[in-house]
Amino acid sequence: MKKTQPSITEDQARTYAAWFKALSDPTRIRLLHLLAAEARPMSVGELVERVPIGQSTVSHHLRTLADVRFVLPEKQGTSTRYAVNRTCLTVFPEAVRAILGEEDGRAR
Amino acid sequence: MKKTQPSITEDQARTYAAWFKALSDPTRIRLLHLLAAEARPMSVGELVERVPIGQSTVSHHLRTLADVRFVLPEKQGTSTRYAVNRTCLTVFPEAVRAILGEEDGRAR
DNA sequence: CTTGGTGTTCGACATGTGTCTATGTTGACA
DNA sequence: TGTCAACATAGACACATGTCGAACACCAAG
Incomplete structure (x- = not known):
């Protein structure tokens, strides 16, 4: 059988790059990990207490x-809880398969 | 059973971030895809022909x-062939599991 | 309506990044 | 040895990004 369709589109490349870029910062990785480890939505204030950076920076991250939907905000009165969106477990294997091809034994 | 060990280290966060950052640019994704699609080591010149950017920029990417070992260079006379290192198929699932925890059904 | 707490947005700043052109460097070969 | 081809490195530039402090917006009680 043939090997791969030779090209991904520019749009695909940009989309995948955006996904990877979202996790290209240690602070964002830590925030995502905190949300996953606690396994519950957390307020901005709670996260700020667990990370050595300012509150506005945490909000920015x-x-x-949220822009790539790796976390989902839910407003609750004056507070905002962020919950990890577990579908981001799947987008990276998907992206890697699209980039490298799925002929390897370990796909699916 | 218990849920997760609560914290990843700063070093881990930095390492994972470096992996994701390597693929945070559309051009790099396209280069990696070209190498994977051709399924053979390619010279810098070949890659330059297939991508709308300058030679020095391709070399830089x-x-x-190569700094994160997603591609491996092999010198051949005056030329340099780059080959995709397929182990980068595995580092991303590994990183995602470490960040989000492996309790989900689809691990292993 | 005023006050206070919780997030968000703004402005600023230093640093990082992608790109280009120009210059080195290094083998191959006449 | 000199020249050429193929990459790599250096310098420069515009732009993006991470961070901070300050100002703003908004909801909830009094």
Whole structure:
């Protein structure tokens, strides 16, 4: 059988790059990990207490993660809880398969 | 059973971030895809022909990918062939599991 | 309606990044 | 040895990004 369709589109490349870029910062990785480890939606204030950076910066990073839907905000009165969106477990294997091809034994 | 060990280290966060950052650019994704699609080591010149950017920029991106060992350079006379290192298929699932935890059904 | 707490947005700043052109460097070969 | 081809590196530039402090917006009680 043939090997791969030779090209991904520019749009695909941009989309995949955006996904990877969302996790290209250690602070964002830590925030995502905190949300996953606690396994519950957390307020901005709670996250700020667990990370050595300012509150406005945390808010900014959460927005970055929310822009690609890796976290989902839910407003609750004056507070905002962020929950990790577990579908981001699947987008990276998907992207890697699209980039590298799925002929390897370990796909699916 | 218990849920997760609550924290990843700063070093882990930095390492994972570096992996994701390597693929945070559309051009690098396209280069990696070209190498995977051709399924053979390719010279810098070949890659330059297939991508709308200058030679020095391609060289720079290849270095970035090589720094995290997603591609492997092999010198051949005056030329340099780059080959995709398929182990990068595995580092992303590994990183995602470490960040989000492996309790989901689809691990392993 | 005023006050206070919780997030968001703004402005600023230093640093990082992608790109280009120009210059080195290094083998191959006449 | 000199020249050419193929990459790599350096310098420069515009633009993006991470961070901070300050100002703003909004909801909830009094």
